[in-house]
Amino acid sequence: MTHDNATPNETLAASPDPPFGSNAVRLGTRQWMIATLLIVAILTALPRIWTQIEPLAEWPDYRLPHAHSEDYWQYARLVARANSRQQIAVIGDSVIWGEYVTPQQTLTHYLNEQDAGASFVNLGLNGAHPLALAGLVSSYTTPLRDAPVLLHCNLLWLSSLERDLSIDKKLTFNHPRLVPQFSPQIPCYEAPLAERMGIVVDRNLTVRGWAMHLRIAFYEGQAIPSWTLDHPYENPLDEIQLTAPPLDVELRHDPLPWFESGIDQQDIPWIDLETSLQWQAFRHTVEHLQARGNRVFVVVGPLNEHLLTPASRERYQALRQGAQSWLSRQDIPHTLPPLLPSKEYADASHPLSAGYARWARVLFAEPAFIRWLDDETP
Amino acid sequence: MLFHTWPFPLFFIVVFAVFLALKKTRCWLPWLLIASYFFYGWWNPLYLLLIVYSTLLDYVVVKLMDGSRRKKFWLLFSIANNLFLLGFFKYAVFVTDNINDLLAGAGASWHLPAPDVLLPVGISFFTFQSMSYTIDFYRGEIPRERSFIRFAAFVSLFPQLVAGPIERAKELLPQLNQFPRIRRKDITDGLSLFVVGMFKKVALADYLAAYVDPIYATPDRFDAPALLLATFAFAWQIYFDFSGYTDMARGAARAMGFKLMVNFNNPYLATSLGDFWSRWHISLSTWFRDYVYLPLGGNRHGGWLTYRNLFLTMVVSGLWHGAAWTYIVWGALHAIATMATRQAERSSWYRHRLPTFIKQTLVFGFVCFAWIFFRAADLDDAWLIVSRIFSAGWGDPRFPLLAMLLVGSVWAYQFVYESPARRMLESSGVRVAIVVLMIVYLFIIPGSRGAPFLYFQF
Structure with a gap:
């Protein structure tokens, strides 16, 4: 700090062209072009090559494991496979995914059991509220262009301002990386601009989705540097197991009817369709799918109305009616399945296995559904 | 705005594109200043008051120093002002805490109230950069910068504003005299x-x-x-x-x-x-x-x-x-x-x-x-x-x-x-x-x- 004579650095700093730096990492135009080409090639090729070396589960009724719910890159792989096999994508939240049931007790399983010549694939994503679903559909289901889509509408997301994400108070919610980052504005989402921009970039760069997949699939959801803090002496590469995941048969919750789990009747307030952010997002999803050439069939409910107080049930039915009116006005094939028996619900919206089986039978008894299916079945 | 977060590339692309577009006009320098102040104000727009005050004061002091017989007075005034800014925003809490410790040690029953001061980002860097200009002018090593906008751009140039390098006026100010030659x-x-x-x-x-x-x-x-x-x-x-x-x-x-x-x-x-x-x-x-x-x-x-x-x-x-x-x-x-x-x-x-x-x-x-x-x-x-x-x-x-x-x-x-x-x-x-x-x-x-x-x- 206190050299009386100028140091070599200082002498250079005073000259018109100061030295480049203290390393040799300095590329010229041609070298930058070569480096750019190599970087683009590597970043493009890596995720593609990975799809060849990491197998997807082949067993029937496969669904994205719950712990991998934020692995959207893997979700996109399932979508691409469904498309290549000409399966009908059944898209929705945990009601489609099957929160209280095994993969062999989900709606898609029972739909497939009907043996209608069509094959349905469970593309439900845990916690995917309509705002997240809109992002999921627009960013990660592009291979489904022109394919049939059975879309579930869970009106429970409109049950309160909190669930609708329209409350003006900071909230933590599922799938922040899927919701719109800038428009429409979500009042309870207060991520800084840098984070929002990062999310937009991540959604549009496959390699970033793949990097997230590696974290979720092999590194307990952490970036490799963070993972090494917990496993300081392990080789991160040893964690990569390129085998198909085992059959997922474990239940996440006891499959009890709602009234046996200590859930009481609830006076859910519900919010207006017109002001609901979630409903707006759902409509956007439908319109987006249609604009992309997908033939969409919407299933609204069946929500557990047994759990609602009479006043709440009345408000819900008005809401349901409003949703149906919009679908009819838009000429979108849809159905509103009747209420399932009370004992076939596990909570406010999730059926139990028997409920799913009944729901599938009901769908196949629905002329609109059969007509839509006939159009889609070769 | 941090260099390694996404808003920076966006900011830089916009600033650079407009900067290039203004090459043949006189507006490139004001644009650079606006961009730098925007960059700094991104943390907290209130910080801008401080940097503008510090810049303005040193600019005026050097103007008063120029041709004056009381050069030393103005130099000391500028140094005192810059050190006061640093002292107030950076050291007020430290000084108060130490005085209170002494008072408590001496058994005093009262203490100084803890100052509620927000430390502006990069204050140590831009005050030192600005001080070097005043001192170098006093020593006759550099001429007076007549353009306030150029001087303000020198103090606040956004890439080095918040954490250096602390550039000397004789190195950086001349680079702001004309639109830089940007080679590939x-x-x-x-x-x-x-x-x-x-x-x-x-x-x-x-x-x-x-x-x-x-x-x-x-x-x-x-x-x-x-x-x-x-x-x-x-x-x-x-x-x-x-x-x-x-x-x-x-x-x-x-x-x-x-x-x-x-x-x-x-x-x-x-x-x-x-x-x-x-x-x-x-x-x-x-x-x-x-x-x-x-x-x-x-x-x-x-x-x-x-x-x-x-x-x-x-x-x-x-x-x-x-x-x-x-x-x-x-x-x-x-x-x-x-x-x-x-x-x-x-x-x-x-x-x-x-x-x-x-x-x-x-x-x-x-x-x-x-x-x-x-x-x-x-x-x-x-x-x-x-x-x-x-x-x-x-x-x-x-x-x-x-x-x-x-x-x-x-x-x-x-x-x-x-x-x-x-x-x-x-x-x-x-x-x-x-x-x-x-x-x-x-x-x-x-x-x-x-x-x-x-x-x-x-």
């Missing part, structure tokens, strides 16, 4: 610097911070190996963090045709403390040399006075870093070690017989030791860490091998760079391979990209 080489050099800086910050500094922070937060819970390795890791963290910032600052400026000074030159290869300070935060160390050490007398009076000047300069430099006793001790330690190595360098045995690697190891070891005081939350923690390093058990430090590998690779690179084998690193293939590896790593491996730079707090 400037763009590619700027990109190269930026990528290296980004890698240092995101891939290395933030990784090491994740190991260091919990250990330094609760040092009493860790054994000697963990404390030693956390100190070693912090030495590299602060280097990667600060030199990474500088690289990105220089890269962004270089792409716009402005050349900023080198601020770090592989400091952990230094063979003496004097050598270390000619490689570490060069813009600050030369600032203190020119504006504190030399005015105190430098080494002109030999012997003890030289050491007194050295000691005072180092302690003030420590205090510049932060308002805490830990920084003062850190500065004092460096002063003592600088004197010691200066003395040692007088012996031919040290200069010629002691292997360079041993000297480098000794210097690095001391610098790491001093970092304990720089990094610890307070002096009690610092003493605790030092004592535990010598007395605590030898439990597993759990330092990630990957971090060791990365740091080791950089260190080895620096050794090779400063050796005759440097040519190996200069081959086109190696350079391209390194850039490709760094960028691919940045896309795939690191976690979040939002940790602020360490030196912003100074």
Whole structure:
């Protein structure tokens, strides 16, 4: 700090062209072009090559494991496979995914059991509220262009301002990386601009989705540097197991009817369709799918109305009616399945296995559904 | 707005595009100033009041100084004003706390109220930059800058505004006289610097911070190996963090045709403390040399006075870093070690017989030791860490091998760079391979990209 004579650095700093730096990492135009080409090639090729070396589960009724719910890159792989096999994508939240049931007790399983010549694939994503679903559909289901889509509408997301994400108070919610980052504005989402921009970039760069997949699939959801803090002496590469995941048969919750789990009747307030952010997002999803050439069939409910107080049930039915009116006005094939028996619900919206089986039978008894299916079945 | 977060590239692209579009007009300089103020105001628009005040005052003071017989008065006025700003915003809490401690020690029943002051980002940097202009003008080393906009752009140039390098007026102001000549080489050099800086910050500094922070937060819970390795890791963290910032600052400026000074030159290869300070935060160390050490007398009076000047300069430099006793001790330690190595360098045995690697190891070891005081939350923690390093058990430090590998690779690179084998690193293939590896790593491996730079707090 206190050299009386100028140091070599200082002498250079005073000259018109100061030295480049203290390393040799300095590329010229041609070298930058070569480096750019190599970087683009590597970043493009890596995720593609990975799809060849990491197998997807082949067993029937496969669904994205719950712990991998934020692995959207893997979700996109399932979508691409469904498309290549000409399966009908059944898209929705945990009601489609099957929160209280095994993969062999989900709606898609029972739909497939009907043996209608069509094959349905469970593309439900845990916690995917309509705002997240809109992002999921627009960013990660592009291979489904022109394919049939059975879309579930869970009106429970409109049950309160909190669930609708329209409350003006900071909230933590599922799938922040899927919701719109800038428009429409979500009042309870207060991520800084840098984070929002990062999310937009991540959604549009496959390699970033793949990097997230590696974290979720092999590194307990952490970036490799963070993972090494917990496993300081392990080789991160040893964690990569390129085998198909085992059959997922474990239940996440006891499959009890709602009234046996200590859930009481609830006076859910519900919010207006017109002001609901979630409903707006759902409509956007439908319109987006249609604009992309997908033939969409919407299933609204069946929500557990047994759990609602009479006043709440009345408000819900008005809401349901409003949703149906919009679908009819838009000429979108849809159905509103009747209420399932009370004992076939596990909570406010999730059926139990028997409920799913009944729901599938009901769908196949629905002329609109059969007509839509006939159009889609070769 | 942080260089390594997404808003910055967007900001830079817009600023650069408009900057180029205004090339043939007089508006490029006002645009640069607007962009710089926008960049600074991004943290807190209130900060702008401070930087505008500081800039305006020094501009007016130099104008009053020009042709005046009371030059010294105006110089002292400017210095007092800048030091008051620094003192108020940076040291008010420190001074109040210490006075209150003294009062409590003396049994006084009252105490001074704790000041509620927000420390503006980069205040130490822009006030020093502005002061250098006033002092250099007073010394007759530079002419008066007549354009306020040019002077304001010099003080606030956005790439180096919040954490340096602290540029001298005679270097940077002339570059603002006309639209810079931007060659293709400037763009590619700027990109190269930026990528290296980004890698240092995101891939290395933030990784090491994740190991260091919990250990330094609760040092009493860790054994000697963990404390030693956390100190070693912090030495590299602060280097990667600060030199990474500088690289990105220089890269962004270089792409716009402005050349900023080198601020770090592989400091952990230094063979003496004097050598270390000619490689570490060069813009600050030369600032203190020119504006504190030399005015105190430098080494002109030999012997003890030289050491007194050295000691005072180092302690003030420590205090510049932060308002805490830990920084003062850190500065004092460096002063003592600088004197010691200066003395040692007088012996031919040290200069010629002691292997360079041993000297480098000794210097690095001391610098790491001093970092304990720089990094610890307070002096009690610092003493605790030092004592535990010598007395605590030898439990597993759990330092990630990957971090060791990365740091080791950089260190080895620096050794090779400063050796005759440097040519190996200069081959086109190696350079391209390194850039490709760094960028691919940045896309795939690191976690979040939002940790602020360490030196912003100074």
